[in-house]
Amino acid sequence: xxxxxxxxxxxxxxxxxxxxxxxxxxxxxxxxxxxxxxxxxxxxxxxxxxxxxxxxxxxxxxxxxxxxxxxxxxxxxxxxxxxxxxxxxxxxxxxxxxxxxxxxxxxxxxxxxxxxxxxxxxxxxxxxxxxxxxxxxxxxxxxxxxxxxxxxxxxxxxxxxxxxxxxxxxxxxxxxxxxxxxxxxxxxxxxxxxxxxxxxxxxxxxxxxxxxxxxxxxxxxxxxxxxxxxxxxxxxxxxxxxxxxxxxxxxxxxxxxxxxxxxxxxxxxxxxxxxxxxxxxxxxxxxxxxxxxxxxxxxxxxxxxxxxxxxxxxxxxxxxxxxxxxxxxxxxxxxxxxxxxxxxxxxxxxxxxxxxxxxxxxxxxxxxxxxxxxxxxxxxxxxxxxxxxxxxxxxxxxxxxxxxxxxxxxxxxxxxxxxxxxxxxxxxxxxxxxxxxxxxxxxxxxxxxxxxxxxxxxxxxxxxxxxxxxxxxxxxxxxxxxxxxxxxxxxxxxxxxxxxxxxxxx
Amino acid sequence: xxxxxxxxxxxxxxxxxxxxxxxxxxxxxxxxxxxxxxxxxxxxxxxxxxxxxxxxxxxxxxxxxxxxxxxxxxxxxxxxxxxxxxxxxxxxxxxxxxxxxxxxxxxxxxxxxxxxxxxxxxxxxxxxxxx
Numbered sequence: 106x107x108x109x110x111x112x113x114x115x116x117x118x119x120x121x122x123x124x125x126x127x128x129x130x131x132x133x134x135x136x137x138x139x140x141x142x143x144x145x146x147x148x149x150x151x152x153x154x155x156x157x158x159x160x161x162x163x164x165x166x167x168x169x170x171x172x173x174x175x176x177x178x179x180x181x182x183x184x185x186x187x188x189x190x191x192x193x194x195x196x197x198x199x200x201x202x203x204x205x206x207x208x209x210x211x212x213x214x215x216x217x218x219x220x221x222x223x224x225x226x227x228x229x230x231x232x233x234x235x236x237x238x239x240x241x242x243x244x245x246x247x248x249x250x251x252x253x254x255x256x257x258x259x260x261x262x263x264x265x266x267x268x269x270x271x272x273x274x275x276x277x278x279x280x281x282x283x284x285x286x287x288x289x290x291x292x293x294x295x296x297x298x299x300x301x302x303x304x305x306x307x308x309x310x311x312x313x314x315x316x317x318x319x320x321x322x323x324x325x326x327x328x329x330x331x332x333x334x335x336x337x338x339x340x341x342x343x344x345x346x347x348x349x350x351x352x353x354x355x356x357x358x359x360x361x362x363x364x365x366x367x368x369x370x371x372x373x374x375x376x377x378x379x380x381x382x383x384x385x386x387x388x389x390x391x392x393x394x395x396x397x398x399x400x401x402x403x404x405x406x407x408x409x410x411x412x413x414x415x416x417x418x419x420x421x422x423x424x425x426x427x428x429x430x431x432x433x434x435x436x437x438x439x440x441x442x443x444x445x446x447x448x449x450x451x452x453x454x455x456x457x458x459x460x461x462x463x464x465x466x467x468x469x470x471x472x473x474x475x476x477x478x479x480x481x482x483x484x485x486x487x488x489x490x491x492x493x494x495x496x497x498x499x500x501x502x503x504x505x506x507x508x509x510x511x512x513x514x515x516x517x518x519x520x521x522x523x524x525x526x527x528x529x530x531x532x533x534x535x536x537x538x539x540x541x542x543x544x545x546x547x548x549x550x551x552x553x554x555x556x557x558x559x560x561x562x563x564x565x566x567x568x569x570x571x572x573x574x575x576x577x578x579x580x581x582x583x584x585x586x587x588x589x590x591x592x593x594x595x596x597x598x599x600x601x602x603x604x605x606x607x608x609x610x611x
Numbered sequence: 612x613x614x615x616x617x618x619x620x621x622x623x624x625x626x627x628x629x630x631x632x633x634x635x636x637x638x639x640x641x642x643x644x645x646x647x648x649x650x651x652x653x654x655x656x657x658x659x660x661x662x663x664x665x666x667x668x669x670x671x672x673x674x675x676x677x678x679x680x681x682x683x684x685x686x687x688x689x690x691x692x693x694x695x696x697x698x699x700x701x702x703x704x705x706x707x708x709x710x711x712x713x714x715x716x717x718x719x720x721x722x723x724x725x726x727x728x729x730x731x732x733x734x735x736x737x738x739x740x741x742x
Contacts, residue, residue: 133724135723139712140723143712143720143721143722143723144722145720147714147719147720148719163722165724191725192722192725193719195719199719200722211722211724213722213724213725214724237641237642237666237670240641241640241641244639244640244641245640258641258642258670259670437639440639441675441676445641450641451641452641452642452670453642453670453671453679454677454678454679456671456679456717457677457678457679457682459679459717460679460680460682460683460686460716460717461682461683461686461687461716462682462683462686463686466686468683468716468717470715470716470717471717471719
């Protein structure tokens with residue numbers, strides 16, 4: 106038998122499972138060892154160790170009404186539940202709960218695309234809808250809008266947004282939570298709430314205005330454990346007429362400062378709207394480079410690129426190579442040549458970096474990511490580059506752990522993430538070393554005023570600890586909200602470091 | 612760093628000279644669909660399994676450049692057996708079930724809300740069919 110939720114008797118748990126079966130159908134409650142094992146995090150850094158986070162059971166409702174029923178039962182019997190959408194948040198916890206013994210609320214069966222409005226350029230979806238599902242729904246109907254996929258296309262559109270994920274097309278669609286418009290959530294007591302204009306009965310503007318009137322609450326449900334999100338609207342990008350990109354290189358290490366200033370200026374002016382990328386500059390004295398993609402009408406983006414090129418060429422020694430303009434939709438030949446996510450097409454090719462290959466004959470399997478936000482300036486890049494170089498030996502104890510990074514990500518306007526990836530596999534001793542290195546990076550980064558934008562489940566408490574201004578005032582505020590909204594503390598205990606009252610450390 | 616280089620090289624490809632054809636094809640479904648024509652399958656379970664493969668497997672195990680599963684099997688077996696699982700003649704239902712429910716290396720296991728036991732039976736029927 107799988108484990109029981111902590112503090113819950115076998116009798117109460119059996120009663121809960123029986124009532125869950127009444128609510129969602131017996132076939133949609135999973136309680137055998139074999140079935141519950143499928144909710145393990147395939148990339149858990151604690152795989153096979155006593156600390157690995159494990160579920161006690163799983164329940165898979167198909168409708169909001171069934172979610173309400175499950176929440177009411179769990180709230181009455183004080184059963185901890187952990188909602189997942191598609192459960193594919195690999196490297197950040199997958200389908201396993203942060204609090205062992207939780208019942209996973211598997212929302213994969215809620216997989217309906219409820220609406221795609223081409224004229225208004227928005228969609229309304231359920232949590233089980235993947236980027237593949239939404240893309241195919243749009244493609245089958247010949248709608249002329251793009252989605253903004255992240256690297257793994259099997260992820261949930263809602264789940265990715267709620268965990269702070271991002272994609273690869275144009276501003277402002279790459280910030281997936283930022284591109285949402287309207288939510289439906291189920292509270293711990295089973296009550297359904299719609300946010301923004303969705304709170305107006307008969308509203309026809311739910312996906313057109315995200316604010317509504319009065320205090321805006323949507324942010325409470327991002328990286329949180331205050332409710333179960335059952336619907337979410339998203340703004341979509343009308344298919345851009347064309348795409349053009351340039352590669353910019355600068356010669357000297359310090360040239361990264363004007364390069365970043367120029368890149369930021371162009372992005373902040375919205376003259377460059379694609380997902381820019383940064384490269385090179387490692388080893389302490391090399392050249393730096395960036396990519397400058399722009400989406401839009403052909404005549405407009407040719408002018409925007411000319412403007413961007415001239416700006417970069419003001420940097421002495423800078424070279425700007427502008428690629429050929431690509432019109433959309435793509436030709437079949439172009440599908441074979443481009444990076445598909447830049448054209449709104451979901452896929453899983455990113456995993457090819459991690460699988461067995463001639464360059465990587467013995468892959469660990471999984472990975473986790475350490476991803477602090479650092480200043481989006483050349484000085485910030487240089488500081489992090491040197492910080493990484495100077496501390497790598499201490500963090501890894503002089504051992505080559507196969508850590509990959511840092512990768513400087515500029516997916517979000519005005520933000521810069523320095524991603525370091527740690528291989529995770531089934532080797533307990535190696536996983537232990539990875540965890541120690543991860544923890545040390547978190548500590549060292551925090552000393553510089555850098556902290557993560559997102560965290561693997563195993564490190565959520567450590568990362569939350571770094572947001573400690575005024576003796577953890579933010580944590581206390583979140584705990585106050587948690588206690589008010591979910592007084593029995595049943596939803597996602599421990600998610601992003603927010604624990605319910607009965608599980609809080611004094 | 613490897614990731615950064617891959618990202619940059621991908622953008623470089625985007626910027627490469629690409630001839631723009633006069634006729635556009637409609638956008639393909641994603642993931643790409645299995646290479647096998649479902650009309651060639653007479654058994655209903657195999658046809659259903661073909662759909663399961665298209666939905667859940669072909670994004671990694673498809674016949675296209677950069678497919679992680681296909682790449683991994685090519686590296687593992689060096690061409691001694693087909694890298695495309697749809698072309699393998701040595702698969703058994705037990706083997707298919709083991710990898711779907713346990714995963715291997717980068718490939719995670721799949722839950723029953725994703726691939727049900729009935730779907731798995733159909734998938735096995737498709738991948739172990741007589742050729």
